[in-house]
Amino acid sequence: MTVASGTAGNDAVARAAALVDLGLRACEAFERPDLAARLERVQSGLADPAVHVVVVGEFKQGKSSLVNALVGANACPVDDDVATAVPTYVRHGEQPSAELIVEGSPPLRQPVALQELRRRVIERDPAGAASGADEELALAGAEVRLPRTLLSSGLVLVDTPGVGGLGSAHAAASLAAASMASALIFVTDASQELTRSELDFLHKARDMCGTVACALTKIDFYPHWRRIRDLDVEHLREHGDVPCFPVSSRLRSAAAEAGDTELNTESGYPALVSFLTEHVGASAAHRVAADAAADVAAVCTQLEARFEAERAALADPAEAQRVVSELTAVKERIATLKSTAAKWNQTLSDGVTDLNSDVEHDLRRRIRTVIAEADDVIEESDPADTWTEMEAWLRCRVSHELLANYALLRDRSTALGEEVGEHFREASGDVLDRIAVPDPELQLAGARVEHKIELAKMKVGKQAMVALKSAYSGAIMFVMLGTLTGVTLGPIALGIGLVMGGKGLREEKKRQRANRQKQAQNAVRRYCDEVSFVMGKDSKDTLRTIQRQLRDHYTGLAEELDRSNAQALQRASDAASHTRDERDRRLADIDAELGRLRQLRERAMEVVG
Ligand SMILES: Nc1nc2c(ncn2[C@@H]2O[C@H](COP(=O)(O)OP(=O)(O)OP(=O)(O)O)[C@@H](O)[C@H]2O)c(=O)[nH]1
Ligand SMILES: [Mg+2]
Structure with a gap:
């Protein structure tokens, strides 16, 4: 687990991870491989909490550019003419790498060079220009790993193909995907206010996914974006609590190149990043940490049981x-x-x-x-x-x-x-x-x-x-x-x-x-x-x-x-x-063990909250 940024969520995960370690040691000492196995599963869940954030919207609204701007890399291909064809999962990795996910049960994974990815995840030329036998593989998606602080707490950004008419079959599939995710970012550009069908989609998205936010893109390109934002905010109010983030991917990359903090703030991305880390990431991290700590507490209770019984019999x-x-x-x-x-x-x-x-x-x-x-x-x-x-x-x-x-x-x-x-x-x-x-x-x-x-x-x-x-x-x-x-x-x-x-x-x-x-x-x-x-x-x-x-x-x-x-x-x-002497010695040992287990359990319950 790489806990790079010191957010409250990450701290809770780190605390839970330490408690799981202690719990594992206790399981080993008290010969309970079954309970240890449970905690090992918890441990791997903590190491990779996988908080999925799906990025959805109509064609060409700037979804792929948004994911790229968030991670500061060209992870997802952006193109005027060619559309994103399969979802791309952008997650944390120590080294930049990419894999193709080929349809199958279970899906196959094929490593691929990052530069090569572009050609594979965009829509194929309808004339079938793509050649080579392996091009025929049915791609279910692609995965890109990048060493980024934003992703280090388990955030996975999912760039999806444009839904092509928000009432389409694809929109239904995107909503189904959203129901599995922790959050959904709905992307709409500043050329016009949210349409009826976009609002319908958002309305459904709120039912399917707990956290929904709206990103208003290309604000560098549309001078009237503030007016559009105000109209959108008004519409969004009718659909519950959906925050709106005006952003510009262009300004974000220009800011990164020039090292210009002011321009970066103007790009609107810092606000979206805080929302993702503090709101989405932290609440998911708290939940994962609380679940893990509840498991530690449950394991302690079971380990305590035998000492309690023995103590009662000895006393x-x-x-x-x-x-x-x-x-x-x-x-x-x-x-x-x-x-x-x-x-x-x-x-x-x-x-x-x-x-x-x-x-x-x-x-x-x-x-x-x-x-x-x-x-x-x-x-x-x-x-x-x-x-x-x-x-x-x-x-x-x-x-x-x-x-x-x-x-x-x-x-x-x-x-x-x-x-x-x-x-x-x-x-x-x-x-x-x-x-x-x-x-x-x-x-x-x-x-x-x-x-x-x-x-x-x-x-x-x-x-x-x-x-x-x-x-x-x-x-x-x-x-x-x-x-x-x-x-x-x-x-x-x-x-x-x-x-x-x-x-x-x-x-x-x-x-x-x-x-x-x-x-x-x-x-x-x-x-x-x-x-x-x-x-x-x-x-x-x-x-x-x-x-x-x-x-x-x-x-x-x-x-x-x-x-x-x-x-x-x-x-x-x-x-x-036991003889009287043995009994007294044993009682002292038991009290010490019970004290330690109770303490661990209480600390775990504090994290559970
Ligand atoms: N000026 C400006 N153009 C942008 C911005 N974001 C995206 N674009 C342009 O909008 C076009 C579409 O961007 P993409 O990021 O590919 O959009 P998409 O929603 O992923 O498109 P599909 O996956 O094909 O549906 C590209 O030409 C981008 O350069 C922005 O912030 N400012
Ligand atoms: Mg795209």
Whole structure:
């Protein structure tokens, strides 16, 4: 982890990382490789928190230039004529480097020279000028690593292709991508105020992504930018709390070349950079740090359990038998918690079954509505005249229905994750309370140590989102777009009726029109069938992954509890056979260990906040 800038977020991450280190040492000392494995995962999450900020907007608004200006390098190709074709992820690296991400499962990564990248991520010449066999590879994206302070806390800037009509299929894919990201920067240039469709997009973006900001670009080029800014700010106010940053990439690079601080301030970038580091980066860092610290606290609680039990048994030998039998009872409870009959497990399987059918039903209903609307339009027109328009309308309409269907899957699976977590917490909280047998001496003194683990603070509910992200990353994002555009609708034949003359022409024309309408309706159905099939399969696969990941997560936790209990039981049984001297020595050791663990837990809870 490179903590270069001393922001509050980075400090919290550094504190959490130090606590995780201490936690790992404790796991090693107390022979708990299972808990150590959990903390190792936490450690790698801290080292690479990956805070994604997606940069989206219409064609040619200056998205790639904005990313370049933020990192002070030509990471993303900028061109007047050629458009960005795939997303580029710009993240931190000790050395500048680049990789192509080739579609596949899992996606393949191919190192590429930074200078070469330009040619690969821009849109291919429609005449197919690109040559060479490897050019044929389906690119899913590119990744550029740069040694930049701005990126050092895990910020990943994602330059995306222009959405090309914000109601387009691509806009839906961008919104899906935004829902996985920590923040979205919406790019619009100062040539004119935000359009209706841009505002619609922003409105949807706010639903899909927690943090949204607007960058008003090219302010060096449009002298009237202040007026546009005022109009935009007014519009943005109606759409909630979206800050607006007027910027100029030109001024930013001129300032960098000349080392001119004043010009840099004029470029507007310092304000955007502060927003990214202090607002986006810091809040993400705080969240990551708090999650990590909650894991350390949970691990401490489990490590304390065996000492607590042993202490209780040693402090009052008459208690030993009671402690042992209580822990034996806990063993049974944990066995239930691990079993498929456990309430959380039932909630999970029933929930996934329900969700599967609800999501499928919702998709079918949506697609049916689209087909009915399309049928109406087709019946009132001649597809020979309207098909091109119709095709564009259909793709756009369908992609937005898919997005809404995906939002349902996302919201419902997050809610299910929360419910499962809640049920696990209810059952395990009770178990944990019992593993940590109260210390009779402290109890007598009326100062029972309260350290019931706060699983609630331990990412309950977040699990589903984590699972969803990993399950969906390959499925929906930009690949969904590829899938959609890959489905061809085919031209609707004009028919020879147009060139026929003579008597039967009227009838013949009518017949041909009806024929074209039929063809058009069939084409719509074929398209919708195919799209439903792809989307339906994606949703099912996603839910299956979510189910597996949630089950593994909570089963893993139950197994940890099982080991904690087994250790506690072992120690409590051994305690009964100690001599008085041994007992006193052991009590002193235990108090020292417990003191250290409690201290670590308390420090972790401070970071959790
Ligand atoms: N004057 C001026 N021109 C800019 C600025 N930012 C971008 N441009 C120009 O606007 C054009 C488009 O810039 P890009 O950064 O490629 O825009 P984009 O949004 O990434 O474009 P696509 O990816 O193709 O949608 C280029 O000619 C840039 O030089 C700016 O701040 N000032
Ligand atoms: Mg671009």
